[in-house]
Amino acid sequence: MDALSPSWTALGVTGSALGVRSMILDSLKLNWDSITPTFLPSILERTLPGNLVPLVGSLDLEALLSILENEGTALGTVPSTPIAATLLDADSEGDRRAILGRRLPTIIDDCDEVAHRITTGPLASAAQHLSQALAAARSGHPEAAQALLGNVLDTALRRVWTKRERDLRTSRAEKNSPTTERFMEDTLPQAVALLPVWAAYAPYQSDKNGLIPHRFNRHATAHSAGSRRQYNRRNTAQAALVASSVLAYLHAEARV
Template identity: 30%
Template sequence: MATINADLQKRLNSLVSPVVESMLSQLQTSIGSFIDPKVIQGLKQSFLPSNLRDIGDAISFREVHDFIEQEGIPLYLVPRGRTAARLLRAKDRSARRRVLGDCFDTLMDDCEAVLTNVAHPALREEVTFALDGLGAMRRGHTRSAQAMFTVTLDTLISRFYPDRNKRKAVTNREKDADVPESFNAMGVHEAMVWLPIWNAHEQFWKDKGDEIPRHYSRHASVHGVSSRQFSKRNCVQVLMLVTSLIGYAKQVIWLTSPGRPDVVRIAAWPGGAEFV
C-alpha cells in the first residue's frame, strides 16, 4: 500500500495547478453529495506542500498559482501557513515585502527547521553553506549572508540544470515576460519551486542603465552591489528560495532513489541532473 500511495502521489503532483483546481471543483459538483466533504478537502490538501496544509481551507490553488507567477518569493515548504496567508493577502509587492520584514525572525526559524532536517549526503555542502549564511544573519550580517545564499542558489540550479543552454530557462527572465510554456508542464510542487526562482532572475543590465531594484534580484546581487539590493528583506527572501529548492531536492531524491542514499542519478530532473 505504501508503494501504491507514493506512486499515486507522484502522479497527482504531475498535474498543473489550474487542472487540479478544475478537477476538484468538478468532482465536488458531480459527486459531492455522495462523499464526505472532508474527503474532498483531504484530497485538496494532498496537493499542497506540508507548510500550507493548515490553511488549506482558506486558500485556493489559483491564488497560489497567481502569486508564484509574479513573485520571487516561494511558498513550497516555507514559510509557515500563517505567514503564507499574509503574503497571499498582500495587495502588491510593497505589501509583500513588508511581510518579509515583519516576519523576519520566524522566516529564519522556518528555513532553519527545513534545512536541519536535510541529511542526505548529496546535499551536504549546500545545506552547510545555507546554515552558515543563516548563522551570519542571526548575528546581523545580512549582506554577507545574502551573498552566500545567492552563490548557493547558483550552485543548486547548476546541479539541476548542468547544461548552460537549458539552465537559461530558469535564469533568464525577460522583463514583463509571460511565463514560458515549459512551466505549464510542471507539476504542482515543481512549479511552486521554480517559478519564484525564475522571477528572481529578471534581467538586469547595469551597463544599459537599469536601476538597481529594491526587491531581490539574483543578477543585481551579483552585478550591482548596492545598499538598495543588499537588505534584510532580500536576504531572507533568497534564504527562502535556497531552502525551498534544497527541500525539493531532498523530496525528489527520496522518491527516486530510496534504496541508494550514497549515489543519486535522476535522469527525470529538468536538466538530467546527477547528484553523487
C-alpha cells in the same frame, strides 16, 4: 505520473505555464469540480508542501501562484504556516515585503530547519552554506547573508540540473521560452517550488545602467553590491526563502 500530481497539460492547459494562471484555474475547476466539489481540496492537501496544507480551506490558488511567479517570494516548505498565512492574507506586495522585513528572524529560523534536515546527498554542502548564511543574518549581517544565499541558490541548481534544465528555469532567451514541454508538464509541487526561481533570475545587466531590481534578484545581488535597493532585510528574507524552498524540493526529488 502520480494521479495525485496532475500535470498542467493533463488539466487541459495548452498555453505557457507562466502568465496563464486564470487558464490553469479554469482547467482545475472544469476537470476536478465536475467530479466532486471536494476533490480539489483533497488534491491540494496531498500535493502542496506541508506548511501550506493547513491553509487549504481558505487558500486562493491564483493568488499563491501570482505571488510565487510575479513577486518571487517562495512559500513552499518555508516559511512556517502562520507567516505563510500572513503573507497570503496581505493586501499588496508592499504589505508582504514589509512582513518579510519584520519577520526576518523567524524566517531565518524556519529556513535553518530545512538546512539541518539536509545532511546527505549532493546538496549537503549547499545546505551547510545555507545555514552559515542564515547565521550571518541572525548576527546582524543581512547583506553578507544575501550575497551567500544567492550563491547557495545558484550552486544547488548547478549541482542537480543540467545546463539545459537550468536554462529552461532561469533564462529569458527566446530559445528557452517557458512555452516548452518541460514547463507544460509541471506538477503543482514543482510550480510552487520553482516559480520563485524564475522570478529570482529576472534579467538585469549592470553595465547597461538598468534600474536595479527592488525584489531579490540573483544577478543584481551578484553585480550591485552596496545598493540598498537590492541589499536589504526584505530581500534577504526573499533570498532565504527561495534558496531553502528549492533545496527542500530538490533534496526530496528521487533523482537527488
